[in-house]
Amino acid sequence: MSGYRYRKPKKLVAEINVVPYIDVMLVLLVIFMVTAPILTQGVKVELPEAVSAPLDVNEDDLPLIVAVKKTGEYFLELGVDKEQPISPAELSLKVGKITRQNPTVQVLVRGDKSVDYGSVVQLMSVLQQAGARNIGLLSQPPEK
Amino acid sequence: MEFKKYSKTLFFGATLAILAGCGGNAATQDQEEGAAGTDTEVQPVITSDGSSSDSAITGEQMGQDVENLEEKAEEVVAAMPEIETIYFDFDTSSIRADSREVLDMHVAYLRVNSDAKVVLEGHADERGTREYNMALGLRRANAVKSYFQVQGVNSDQLEVVSYGEEKAAVMGHNNAAWSKNRRVEIQY
Amino acid sequence: MCVRNWLKAAAFSLLCFVQQAVADLTIEITQGNDRATPVAVVPFAWLGQSGLSEDIARIVSDDLERSGLIRPLSRTEMLSLPSQKSEIFFRDWSLLKQDYLLVGQIRPSASPGVLTIQYELYDVVRQTRVLGEVISGKPSELRSRAHYISDQVFEHLTGIKGAFSTRLAYITVKKDAASQSKYELKVSDADGRRERTILTTYKPILSPAWSPDAQHLAYVSFETGRPGIFLQNVYTGKRRQLTAFRGLNGAPAWSPDGKKLAVVLSKDGNPEIYEVDLTSYKVKRLTQHYAIETEPEWSPDGKHILFTSSRSGGPQIYQLNLISGETERLTFEGSYNARARYSPDGTEIYFVHRSNGIFHIAAQELANNRLRILTQTPLDESPSVSPNGSMLIYATQEGSRGYLGAVSVNGQIRYSLPSQLADVREPAWSPFLTN
Known part of the structure; x- marks a missing residue:
């Protein structure tokens, strides 16, 4: 009051x-x-660590593996053509088909130890242009 | 203070307006346009229970009309009426008051020329289902037939047929076309 | 202040952009594509000499896509084109997120002029064959065989019986050189292909209705100058006139056993519903009212008849119980509800409903009388249900031309049928073909 x-x-x-x-x-x-x-415009690289946790290999979420040999040739581990080197243009076409259906697919780059850095960067750029959002680098655990 | 309040209202109003403008898709816009088009349409409201359609004309009126006709008949005798179509309102088979004059001319002609035969062709506009419109066209033709009969035209002279919405007089999807298609044609 | 306002405006336009993108996505969701099963239909390998007249995989893929429940992978998006198990790399198809894979081969058989068609459906995740068959057919029967494969695949994947091998009947109207209206009664496959004209006349034709055995059509023709109900065998073309009463002869509907027709006659003065026995030709009157009574439809169990009546003032849907003789009004929403059809299980009705002056196709569950509007175009009419109960075909208009539209009974899937140069109307979906 x-x-x-x-x-x-x-x-x-x-x-x-x-x-x-x-x-x-x-x-x-x-x-x-x-x-x-x-x-997001830069090349995203998950640098391999000497001791990295093993990747989850999930049956539902298969990774797409691209290998780079010492010579700088690319190999896409798909179908029958696994052993045939693939041109960046064709690589982009095939990866594009997969990312359109499966946008979250994990693309793993298996580069030879002595492969030159430039061709890995070029590969990553090709993969990103093809729509791959999730790119990782495969590493081997250091031998004891 | 006042300005702040005002600007706030304006601001939210603008937000809503812009969001509303952008959020829609083609389908809803089409629908809105369609709805807008029909908003302008004036549809007759049917208040009667439909039963009045065939017997909309009361006995007294008819008696008078018949008397008038007796006089008129002298003048028109053998002249075949020029207007052969009368029009109806949406989803109804009641004869409009403005159609009476035309019908009376036909009655006069038919009564004088008792050997003349006439086909009453009922039609409907394109709206609604085809078979319902077929029935509606028949009811319209029947309404004209009953009108003629009570005015003393011999029923042997009259034949009724309905084409529903199949034979449009005017092509088009607007009120003007529809109103010209809801009709009964009196064909000799 | 001024800058801030400008920024606000910029923010709104950006927001708008985001909103627009989301709106586009929701359109796709209402078409029912988000939950559709991804299936890769790989072009079938042809192991013969000369070219094939039909692309079976294309027909199957189009059929499945039209159902809205299956999303076939575009051919150009495939990484390889296998035609048998040894050529399949399941891992590749998993990467493409496909659940199933349909492959097949076509080769000439031992008997001349007959082809052997082998198809196999694989579950990509389990890497096993879930369906497979070897069928045969002449080159002219390839479309039918393709629809058969679609039916088998669709039923396996959705549990719903496929209706791709069924037919459509419809009426087209075209102005000829002398600008006379030419009416044609046509029959085509459910995908609108392989169209055949079974009747041509310069007088109106309407209300085609399939007999339960999908062999005959009943329809109304004005070819004599007056309406009459005709019966015609779709395959032999043999026809006869069933009714020629004074006044209306309209809206034929077959009883489920195919022995009777419900028709509309005005022989006693007013449009009423009658039943015509097709063996004894006895005519029995079913309705008695001074209002318009038309558009009968038998319930799937044969115990009821749906019809349109204007006894309340405007057209509404009523149901007549043929055993008790009682009539029940079913529709109460809106001032115009007409030409109802039952769903194959008899639990729902589909009809023409007017709201805000626009005619749409609506559905109503009989258990709770809940009405839902299925179509969005104006002047929609003549709904007809597919025999598996999943889709409705109806007539609609664009500009001044009529065409056929189809919508799923849940309203989510929509497509329109290719219309030629003519005005298309009054579609009727056939029952399952018995062969």
Whole structure:
């Protein structure tokens, strides 16, 4: 009751003014939306570690394996042509077919130890252009 | 303060407007257009239970009409009426008041020329199902037939046929075409 | 402030863009493709000399895709084209996320002019053959054989009997050189191919209805200048006129045993429903009301007749119990409900329903009377149910031309049938063919 007596005549606005928050949030949203695609443009490489955890080989989620030989030739482990080297164009075509049906397929690169870094980077770029989002590098555990 | 409030409303309004504008797909837009097209349509509301259609004309009216006709008949005698089509409202077979004059001319002709035979061809517009429209066309032709009969035309002179929505007089999918297709043609 | 407003606008347009992309995706979901089973239908290998007239795998793939329950893999997306088990690399098909794989071979058989067709369906995950058969047929029968394979594969994968080997009957109208309307009654495969004209006339034809044995069609023709109900054998073309009463002779519907027809006659003055016995030619009146009574349809158990009546003012659907003689009104939503058809199991009805002045096809469950609208185009009419109860075919219009549309009974899958230059209307889906 006494509180009522001391109330100021001017009406208090008890609600929070949310407009500035929304302004800030929208600006942040724009910044994230613009930067998000830029961030993914680089070649994503999961560098092989000397001692890496073994990959889960899930029957439902088979990985697609691409091998790179010392000579820089590519091999796609599919069907009958496993032993035949494959050109980057054909590799892109075949990987594209798979990623269109199976966008989350894990593509594993099995590079020879002495293969030159450039051809691995080129392969990764081909794979990414073909729609592969999940690319990993196969490594061998160090011999004891 | 006032401005802030105002801008807030405006801001949310704009959000809603833009989202609504973008969120739709082709299908709903089509539907909206279709709905908009039919909004302008004025459909007669059927209030009677349908039973009145054949017997919409009461006995008293008929008596008067017959008397009038006796007089008119003298003038028209052998002239075959020029207007041979009368029109109906949607999903009804009641004869409109504005059709009476045309029908009366035919009655006069048919009563004078008792050897003249006439085919009453009932039609409906394209809306609704074909067989229902076939029945509706028949009811319209029947309504004209009963009108003629109570006015004293011999029923041997009258034949009724319905073409439903199969023989449109006017091609088109709008009220103007539909209103011209809901008709009975009186063919000698 | 100004910059901030500009940023807001930019944010909205971006949001819009995102929203649009999502909306496109939802369209696909309503077509029922998200849960469809992925199946690779590999082109069948032809081991003969000259070319084949039909591409069986293409026909099977199109059939399965039209069902909406199966999503066939496009040929150009295949990594290899095996035709027998030894050529299949299951791992490749797993990578392509295919659940099943259909392969086959066609080769000339020992008897001349007859081909042997072998098809095998493989489960990609289990790497086992789940279906396989060797069938034979003449080169002219390849389409029928392909639809047969579609039926077998569809039934195995969905548990629903395939209706790809069934037929459609419909009416086309075309203006000839003298701008006379030419009416034609046609019969085609369920995919609209192999169309045959079984009647041509310059007077209206309407209401084709298949006999339960899928051999005969009953229809209304005005060829004599007056409507009459005709019966015609679809295969021999032999026909006869069944009714020629004064006034209406319309809306024929076969009883499930094929021994009777329910028809609409106005011989007693008003359009009423009658039953015509096809052996004794006795005519029995079934309805008695001063309103319009039309469009009868027998229930699958033969105990009820659905019909349209205007006894409440506008057209509504009623059900007549043939045993008790009682009539029950079924539709209450909207002022125009007409031409109802039962689902093959008799639990649902499909009819023309008007809402907001637009005519759609609607479904209503008989247990709870819940109505759902299935189509979105205006002026939709003549729904006809596939014999397996999964799809409805109906007539609709685009511009001033009529064409046939199909929609699944759940409203999710939609396709339209290729229409030639003519106006197409009044489709009737045949029962299962018995052969």
